[in-house]
Amino acid sequence: MQVGLTFNLKPVPAPDLIRGQEKGFREGLPPDWDVEWDTEETIESVRSALSTKHEVIMIEADENSCEKLKSSQPDIVFNIAEGKDGPNRESYIPVLMEMLNIPYTGSDPMTLSLCLDKGRAKEILSFYKISTPKFQIVSSPSEEIRLKKFPLMVKPLHEGSSKGVKNDAVVFTTDHIKKKIEEITTVYHQPVLVEEYLNGREFTVALMGNDGDTRVLPIVEIKFDSLPQHINPIYSYEAKWIWDRSDRPLEIFQCPADIHDELKAEIEEIALKAYKSLRCRDWCRIDIRLDSKGSPYILELNPLPGILPRPEDNSCFPKAAMTAGMSYNEMILSVLNIALKRYGI
Ligand SMILES: Nc1ncnc2c1ncn2[C@@H]1O[C@H](COP(=O)(O)OP(=O)(O)OP(=O)(O)O)[C@@H](O)[C@H]1O
Ligand SMILES: [Mg+2]
Structure with missing residues (x-):
């Protein structure tokens, strides 16, 4: 072929x-x-x-x-x-x-664009009553912020790979939030997503397949205790690209995540629901975080997941696939075969 x-x-x-x-x-x-x-x-x-x-x-x-x-x-x-x-x-x-x-x-194309616009994706999740942090989209520092409870999370509306999500994306004051909105609108030329900050454990879930045949791969936990001390527990730009380097990899992933069966089932269920609600096809990686009570919320969906090949590059989708027993080549060929099957080829 x-x-x-x-x-x-x-x-x-x-x-x-x-x-x-x-x-x-x-x-x-x-x-x-x-x-x-x-x-x-x-x-x-x-x-x-x-x-x-x-x-x-x-x-x-x-x-x-x-x-x-x-x-x-x-x-x-x-x-x-x-x-x-x-x-x-x-x-x-x-x-x-x-x-x-x-x-x-x-x-x-519709799903790819919707998921890249985190606000639009969250609107669809909300329609299907799938938990996602409360949010607001703003375009200027002068706009009133309706979310009143700090800390809040501030990020560009349509970026990935933690572009524009630095350690200071967690904000504790009105002054700081205005500064971040100013920065994102001028440097990244796009609206700003202001979100309720979830302080629980973070997971990312790789899914493969379609319809009733979608497989959830072993859940990856992001271990914030592997990051330098006194920084915010988020998987920030610095965490992905500065502190974690292939010549000095951090032990930032735990896969499979060390969680009890009930939480595993809840995470798998919300991930599958989100996958279905955004009409994802063939594969996707979904970021999930727990609130202070331990309930899972969808942060965002990545229908074009990163697939860095070397284990020391700490790429989540390949990590989950390897833990499921797939080699890198098998992971790529599986995605291809899933798509071929979808087309009936
Ligand atoms: N509402 C939130 N509450 C707590 N932490 C958050 C929230 N939103 C984002 N984060 C943290 O910031 C990180 C990056 O945010 P997000 O996943 O939205 O960015 P991204 O650039 O799309 O990431 P990716 O590399 O997955 O494409 C998350 O992995 C998480 O640690
Ligand atoms: Mg993410």
């Missing part, structure tokens, strides 16, 4: 661009501008996994991808392209596939 692989390669940073430092970043771009998109290593690992069974056609998701897809006509596309910019960036490739009538892995 001919499988297209659509991807966005992370640009190589300029030498003066040192992650975590506020100086030297490209003009007009936030300091964490490059945390999305995949490295050559990740793209090559996916290509290599697919090539164990199929002929792979590489298609960079740029302005020329429509022509490339039209001329190569793959039987199916394995899509990991996160898109370049804007709230609909993850939908660019799926929209083209639908126009060209080419089958592809993963969720459709």
